Amino acid sequence: MVKYAQESDLADLNPDELSERLATVLRDAMPWLVTISEAEASVPEGAGKWSGKQVMGHLTDSAVNNLARIVRMQIEAEPRLSGYEQMEWVRLQHYAEREWAEVLALWFALNEHVVWTIGHIDRARLGNVGVVEGDAVTLGFLIEDYVAHIQHHLRAMQRWMGTVGGRDG
Template sequence: MGVTYTQGTDPELLNPVELSQHLSATLRNSVAWLATLSNADASVSEREGKWCAKEILGHLTDSAVNNLGRIVRMQIAFEEMPGYAQDSWVQLQDYREREWAEVLALWFALNEHLVWTIGHINPHNLSNPGVVAGTPLTLGFLIEDYIAHMEHHLTALKAWIHPGEN
C-alpha cells in the first residue's frame, strides 16, 4: 500500500456513521474554496514536475474509484487487492486538460457516494481484514487512511493556493 496517513484506530472503536460524517465535512469544507479556483489557476503546477490542482483532484478521484471497490470487496470476503500506479492513472486520464469544473464535480460526486456507502457499513465489518498492495489491514483502517490521505493533499493544496489561510 505504500505510504499511510494515519496510525489507525481499533476497528471496534470506529463508527461508520462518524467516519461518513468526517468525510462529508472534509468534502464540504474543501469544495467551498476549491470552487473559487479558475480553470487557468487549477492548471498551473506549484513548481516544475509537480501536479497542478486538476491533477491533484484527479489523483483523489482515482483514489476514490480504487477505494470504493476495496470498501465493497472487504465487506464481502477477504481479498488480496492490488495497489495502482497513481502517476500513470493521472497521466493517462489527462486531468490537466479537462475543465476544472468537471474535475471538481467528478471528485465531489464520487466522494459523496463514498460518504453514503461508508455510512451504511455494518459496524462489525470494520474489523474485516484484507490486503492492499501486500499490506494487511482492516476495513476500518482503510477508510481512516483514505480520509487522512485526502486531507493531506487538500491541506497541502490549500497552503499552496491560498497561503496564510487555514
C-alpha cells in the first residue's frame, strides 16, 4: 500500500475532525476545479499520463474503494482489504469520455457521503485494524491517508493545470 500520510497517535484522532478535514479539502478544491474547462480537463498531463478527468475519475474510484474499507473495518475483525487495478478502473469507466462537470459531480457527491460516514464513526473504532494490500493499518490511519491521497493528486493537478483552470489567478 502506497502511503501518503504519517500515522497520528490514535488518542489525537476523532471522527468529527477527520470528517471536517475531508470536507475542507472538498470545499477548497471545488472553486478552482469548476473553473477548469472541458478542453483543459481533457488534456493529459503528458505522454502516457492521465488527463484531469481521469485523475478525478481515479479519485472517484478511490472514494468507492475507501468507503467500502471504512465500513468493513467497522464491521469485520481485521478484514483483508484488497487493492484495485487503478489503471483498469479508470480505463473501463471511460472517464476521459465523460463530461467534466459530471466527473466532478460524481467525485464530490461520493466524497460528501464519505464525509458523512466518517463523521458517524464511533471514536473507539478508529483503532480497528485491517490489512490493506498486505499492510496492517488502523481505521484512523486509513482515513488520514485517504485525505492525504486526495490532496496529493489535487496539488499535482494544480501544478500542471495551473491553480485556476490553467489560468493565473
